[in-house]
Ligand SMILES: *[C@@H]1O[C@H](CO)[C@@H](O)[C@H](O)[C@H]1NC(C)=O
Ligand SMILES: *[C@@H]1O[C@H](CO)[C@@H](O)[C@H](O)[C@H]1NC(C)=O
Ligand SMILES: *[C@@H]1O[C@H](CO)[C@@H](O)[C@H](O)[C@H]1NC(C)=O
């Protein structure tokens with residue numbers, strides 16, 4: 001009966017349509033007959049399963065269907081259709097936790113056990129070795145702990161052993177894994193805490209196709225594998241030695257990951273004879289020497305990551321074959337010491353979606369033909385010695401999401417035609433010598449989220465193009481020659497978290513615009529504080545990542561870490577500071593120093609997220625801004641060289657920031673003895689900020705700051721004379 005069912009259904013297409021009614025009739029007849037459509041669960045197995053269930057925590061009620069005797073209705077179970085014995089148990093991702101009872105080991109007909117993605121916390125039960133029919137066992141992504149029990153070597157029929165993602169699974173990789181089963185095809189021990197070497201027996205285990213030992217603490221010299229593997233992941237361990245040729249896998253190996261080890265020597269050309277290879281990751285090792293021109297991978301290779309090594313010499317002219325249908329999708333040669341020009345032939349890699357060549361010593365111009373690579377989504381050529389201008393043809397890469405050309409010697413102007421890049425999210429041109437204005441047409445780059453034009457030779461006023469970047473999160477135009485007013489729309493982007501206009505020639509008033517719109521400025525994100533250390537303003541970090549999933553599908557992502565802050569320092573701004581700025585609860589950083597701002601500063605109490613405030617070197621007057629005792633995160637405060645006056649009692653909390661008031665001659669600060677100390681001359685000017693500072697990137701900032709402080713201390717005498725002051729101010733303009 002059962003066999004009929006199968007043979008009727010399978011050759012479905014062979015039947016003509018007129019057979020269909022007959023077929024349906026057959027099916028109906030079969031199912032209405034009192035045969036074993038369903039088999040009752042074996043009562044012994046049922047009792048074992050209920051005992052198991054009674055001891056696991058099941059907050060999501062995943063096992064609530066485990067009632068009655070109908071095996072098909074018990075979730076995760078498959079029973080043998082004649083005997084009702086449990087042959088497969090699949091409890092993956094059911095939010096179960098607690099211990100796995102040894103009772104489970106009496107399900108003696110079990111062939112598949114999948115407990116993955118739960119929260120079981122116990123050693124792997126020794127008695128699993130009794131389940132001699134098991135073909136696959138998957139305990140991945142739980143919290144199993146201890147060692148792999150030797151009893152498992154009795155599982156002679158095992159094809160798959162998957163134990164990855166149990167951080168407390170430790171000890172040596174047992175030697176018997178190489179010869180206990182003659183069927184073992186898949187061994188996944190990744191992301192555990194195994195140490196020691198790869199047992200020799202594994203190198204000769206013939207049926208093995210899939211070996212993942214990545215992300216453990218394994219060591220030893222790399223050896224060659226004797227079987228034909230499909231997947232080999234040894235990444236993120238401490239393997240040393242040189243790269244083996246893996247010639248036994250020349251026709252089979254798809255994925256080879258040896259990244260993040262201590263592999264030395266050159267890249268042997270024999271790895272290019274791995275004909276089936278689609279993913280090769282050798283990044284984060286100590287590979288060195290030039291790449292041989294004979295190292296040319298097949299057109300099957302999709303991902304090549306050789307980044308973060310000590311490779312040198314010219315970039316390879318041809319690294320992989322290409323055909324119309326396939327070729328490299330991702331090429332990462334960044335963080336090496338490649339020199340010379342970017343070879344033109346790189347523009348023949350037509351399928352390329354991501355090109356990372358940053359942090360090398362590349363010279364010459366960006367090849368114009370890069371615009372032929374119309375699938376490119378990411379170009380990162382940053383931190384090289386490239387010169388010339390940004391080629392106009394780059395607009396051919398119309399699908400670009402990220403263009404990073406920062407830290408080079410690029411000159412020329414920004415082409416108005418770049419507006420064709422309307423998907424662009426990240427545009428980093430900082431630290432070059434680019435001049436001219438921001439073209440109005442860049443309004444067309446509507447998707448921009450991250451724009452860094454800092455440290456160039458850009459000039460002109462801020463035009464309305466920027467107002468169209470409605471998704472902008474980070475905007476830096478610092479250290480250029482921009483002038484004109486700070487427009488009042490500047491702070492009105494919903495997603496904005498960093499605005500840096502420092503070191504320009506912006507003048508006029510800071511418009512009292514609408515500061516209420518930015519979510520980041522206004523809402524204090526408590527989670528953020530613990531997640532990320534405070535990054536001082538210039539230390540923005542954006543990390544682009546691209547994952548190739550299918551044969552040509554990829555997914556783009558980027559992580560931005562930057563301070564929630566506003567920096568308008570070192571400009572020519574006049575007038576009062578708008579009150580609205582002092583109501584921003586989310587703001588971590590505010591720097592308005594080195595301007596000509598005057599007027600009073602209201603209390604800072606509302607700025608509960610504040611970590612650094614610098615209003616120094618202005619002409620601010622009146623009382624100091626209220627009580628700062630409640631601002632627990634404030635680590636850096638500088639109100640020096642203004643004209644604050646009055647008396648600062650100890651209880652206002654400023655004692656945490658010695659020196660913060662230097663150069664305010666009319667100010668009295670209460671000392672521990674209760675006396676009043678005038679702040680005309682700072683006691684130890686350079687030292688003043690070190691006390692409040694912990695560590696990390698901020699210390700660089702503090703260094704610069706203290707440098708400025710001592711520098712100004714040096715010329716404070718000069719400033720006393722009105723003539724010199726005018727002279728110096730004139731120079732600054
Ligand atoms: C998993 O269980 C926890 C309690 O242990 C519960 O808070 C959570 O919502 C559950 N998750 C799912 C997806 O059911
Ligand atoms: C057993 O359960 C399955 C699925 O829940 C259902 O289709 C079937 O009718 C049930 N059989 C009996 C005899 O209750
Ligand atoms: C019942 O089991 C037999 C042997 O295990 C198998 O060949 C057959 O396909 C099964 N029938 C169903 C309906 O699962």
Ligand SMILES: *[C@@H]1O[C@H](CO)[C@@H](O)[C@H](O)[C@H]1NC(C)=O
Pocket residue numbers: 090091092093
């Ligand atoms: C195991 O269960 C999960 C979740 O219920 C399901 O997605 C998956 O397809 C099952 N796997 C097998 C091999 O039956």
Ligand SMILES: *[C@@H]1O[C@H](CO)[C@@H](O)[C@H](O)[C@H]1NC(C)=O
Pocket residue numbers: 097119
């Ligand atoms: C696993 O359980 C531990 C406590 O036993 C709990 O802290 C943790 O959040 C749980 N993890 C998941 C993914 O449910």
Ligand SMILES: *[C@@H]1O[C@H](CO)[C@@H](O)[C@H](O)[C@H]1NC(C)=O
Pocket residue numbers: 092114116136137138160162
């Ligand atoms: C266990 O189940 C998960 C989810 O269905 C699946 O991805 C995994 O391949 C299964 N493990 C085995 C060994 O079949």
Ligand SMILES: *[C@@H]1O[C@H](CO)[C@@H](O)[C@H](O)[C@H]1NC(C)=O
Pocket residue numbers: 176179180181
């Ligand atoms: C596996 O090999 C070891 C020695 O290398 C041997 O002692 C053991 O008997 C072998 N086990 C099996 C199941 O062949």
Ligand SMILES: *[C@@H]1O[C@H](CO)[C@@H](O)[C@H](O)[C@H]1NC(C)=O
Pocket residue numbers: 193195196217219
């Ligand atoms: C990794 O192994 C080395 C010895 O090989 C040991 O010193 C180190 O503590 C281990 N690290 C971890 C995280 O277990």
Ligand SMILES: *[C@@H]1O[C@H](CO)[C@@H](O)[C@H](O)[C@H]1NC(C)=O
Pocket residue numbers: 216236237260284
């Ligand atoms: C490299 O491996 C170490 C552990 O061995 C891990 O902590 C680190 O995150 C890995 N680095 C990368 C870039 O994957």
Ligand SMILES: *[C@@H]1O[C@H](CO)[C@@H](O)[C@H](O)[C@H]1NC(C)=O
Pocket residue numbers: 235236259260281282283284303305330332546
């Ligand atoms: C290569 O491995 C490194 C280290 O684990 C990882 O950070 C990187 O994302 C991998 N490269 C690719 C293209 O997946």
Ligand SMILES: *[C@@H]1O[C@H](CO)[C@@H](O)[C@H](O)[C@H]1NC(C)=O
Pocket residue numbers: 368369371372393
């Ligand atoms: C590549 O670019 C060059 C110059 O930009 C152009 O002449 C050539 O036709 C392009 N080739 C293809 C295949 O698009």
Ligand SMILES: *[C@@H]1O[C@H](CO)[C@@H](O)[C@H](O)[C@H]1NC(C)=O
Pocket residue numbers: 433435436457459
């Ligand atoms: C900066 O731009 C100006 C024109 O705006 C030009 O005269 C000057 O030479 C440029 N400086 C550098 C270093 O490129």
